[in-house]
Amino acid sequence: MSYFEQRTPPTRDQRLSIGDSFAGTGCGALDCAKEGCMQQKGRRFWQAGMCQMSLSLMMAVTVENSVIIMHAPIGCGSMLIPLGISAAKGKMKRGKAPAGPIWLSTNLKESDVIGGGEKNLRETILYADREFHPEIIFVVSTCAPSIIGDDVEEIVRSVGAGTEAQVTAIHCPGFKSRVVASAYDSFYHSLFSHIQLEPIPYKDYQPVERSDPDYSMKIRRFNAQKQMTVNLFNATSIGSQDEAELTRLMCAIGLNVRVYAEFCSAGELRMMSFAGLNVSMCNVHDDYILKYLQDKYSIPYIICGMPIGISATKAWLLEIAEHYGLADKARSLIESEEEQLNAALEPLLPQIKGRRVLISGGVIRSMSEALMLNELGMEVVGVDAAHYDSEADPVLHSFSDELPEIPFAISSQLYEAINQIKKLKPDLTIAHNGTHGWLARAGITSMQLFDTDKPFFGYAGIYRFVRRMIFALKNTSYSDRLAEHVKLPYKKDWYDKDPFHYITG
């Protein structure tokens, strides 16, 4: 049975080669993964980790006209409070009503853990359907029901058959995977298991009637329209300005673009199978659904790194253009865009040249930004990637070729990053949101690795990124004053040790 037919999704630990603990270089990481030692590695001490459920929630909360049911103890839903705000903002930026999420919890207690939570779940689904009339109900299946064995899939199937809303389940118990990227697969599995991804004739499109005297001309036009439509897959960390920049570039070579799957309604999701090509913006985010769409609807896909930086944007756009035989058109667009960008960057680059940067965060984004900064003349002194999985290998190969000597770690551990900062003394750190504030406490100017309010991708992204770095490097008063007044929670002897002292295997 293929993964796509399973009732619950596989974790990345099952379907890919993964890792969460490594220190060395990019080449060393590739060798370690090839030899199978990456999976054996671990730590004797962990400061904190993330739960895959929170990343699945980040995606589900963006879906329009949906209700989320946390099948969980009440605490698992706490993430929905901040996520609701960012989802509403994201909807507004995409021209949609900025509605906050409606979410309910089955509020599992000790007695439910003993007696089972299935009755609560059935009643909550029916209540959500009756009370809120959503288009989609996501049941988020967390650790507790997964451990006690609630048959969430059977409830979703049987109760969902009688509801107005489409009901699906996201199986994402935190304990099940070492890498939070499993969350993306869990969300996508929930979409293709129970949510309609095919357009409805006369509702979503006007079919061409056989009796139409222009049938063959109209059907050719219909098929051409489908072929020239590209589904661009987004991610919670990718802002609307980045989507707009890539859409602008693809439209400029004659393609139609639709953006999936976040911030979509049920009607938009139904159009997902009406496309000639699926394109990802991140190697470790979408391969699962792209492979499903190829398997089920024969839609080819392209996963070609993250379009951050001049070379990466060029490679990304050319790969798509080549698929359509539009490479010449893309080359002249790229030439003109690069010419304008280089003129705009000319007075700025001397201000960042040679400045030392440490980068940490998501595996693809941190390596992509490192490659871009290297390309712009900065000195990358280290990269800490939050996880490793084999889908990241193409970018890891480019990174190892361009920056073979610099320290590369698989680490999401703050205590390791702070120790590294004290030793490497970079001018700037670029770190995952939520982490960069801690790095600033160490007295180093810190920027966010991603920020959905600001552009990073394509040509507009490069220019704006450089402007932000110049500002951050010029005005260091925030981190200087923070470091003066805030004490870090680590003992002095921790800084005498190697940053990756606790990694084993």
Ligand code: SF4
């Ligand atoms: S690890 Fe399990 S119990 Fe904890 S928040 Fe995640 S799903 Fe809930």
